[in-house]
Amino acid sequence: MLSKGYGAAVYGVDARVITIEVNIVQGIKFWLSGLPDSAVKESEHRIESAFKHFDYRMPRQKVVVNMAPADIKKEGSAYDLPIALGVLNASNQINAPELEKYIIMGEMALDGNLRPIKGVLPIAIEARNNGFKGFILPTENANEAAIVNDLDVIGVGNLIEAIEFLEGKRHIEPLEYDTRDKFFTHLNDYEADFSNVQGQENIKRALEIAAAGGHNVIMIGPPGAGKTMLAKRLPSILPPLSLYEALETTKIHSVAGKLSVNGDLVTKRPFRSPHHTVSDVALVGGGGNPQPGEISLAHNGVLFLDELPEFKRTVLEVMRQPLEERKVTISRAKVSVDFPSNFMLIASMNPCPCGYYNHPEKDCVCGSGQVQRYLNKISGPLLDRIDLHVEVTPVSFDQMTENRKAEDSAAIRERVIKARAIQTARLKDHGLHSNAMMPSQMVKDICQINEAGRKLLKTAMERLGLSARAYDRILKVSRTIADLADSDEIRIEHLAEAIQYRSLDRDGWAG
Known part of the structure; x- marks a missing residue:
């Protein structure tokens, strides 16, 4: 008898329906076709053990399982449950008339209990898009699948529960998940808050500007100055995720098994x-079956690279293209997948190998040229993609012990949201939503400055020895500062503040 069921395979951050056909004919052996990998082939042993546990039998005939499309490689152990149900249905051990109405996925233990799987959310979305009645999967994954509405999500704990549900012997209420309620309830639940940071007002200001314009930042300062502490609080002042962004981010984390x-x-x-x-590969993604890397897991959020010069140069260079295009393409001989990577890059570094160059109290012990060699570990093209260079100095004892309450993240976030709204309205015709995304030609059109501003910028370029690449960056940042001030034009004070955020572009900064 021929039985047909459906599973799914995840490619990139999207899923594709896989038809699982089971036919039992005269002969011997268990055959799997459709480019299964080793984990799929080993399902025979898990299935047979689970059958014995629940008093079912593996047919002593030729069992042919075809997974279509047959020219796409199938990977992982999540096909155990649909194959097992297909075998039982094809051998007339169960009567499951609604088997074809559900996407079914789940890894089975030897006793028939189900283990959680990865990539549930994109599979659930694909199931709804293809008109399936529901999705049968392990109980642990049911909440994730229930994020998708208009789909019956049936969580089962073991093989027998799935059988009894399909035979109509057991009623399992589809899981309901109020996506909007969950979304808005936990939208502002950040553990770290800027109210816990004493002093460092200039750094807070720089991070506010970065958040408002979506700018990348590098913080340079000695050990213990608070670079990591400040970076960890940056997400708390970024605009809240939209529901679409939340779903997109959840899909990526689901595929990576990070939920x-x-x-x-x-x-x-x-x-x-x-x-x-x-x-x-771990940073940008890849592997035989391409998986998202750290830059995709940071999509719609922050990627923090602590001690930037200590990263291998090859690792840093592979970020250049994703920083520009806001996606990364992983190409293999038979498959090419895109992972979104729209993130803010926040980096930190010591100013020199010993960490105390330009320290107000401690002396630097690095030899001549060591500081510059240390900075040269970061390539110019990568530095070109970082808009703000911020020098972090240690907090004094008086600042650490003062009782004045610092401004909290909620107050800063309100200003950031207002500035982002201004940018979105200005750039909506171009499909952009932050100043950092503007290409060079758009910078010239949008970031207009008056004659006094041009003179200031020319003087700064000459006296401070700023590089040519700093020009566009200063204009972008000054436009963001003007947006925070709710100013239609870029004034001279906005330019002056933006100029000070180009430390690493100054001639002779490292001696």
């Missing part, structure tokens, strides 16, 4: 901080 046990919607902007020993 919480409950599989809830990602409602806060991601903050990713990979160690400096990270490989280029």
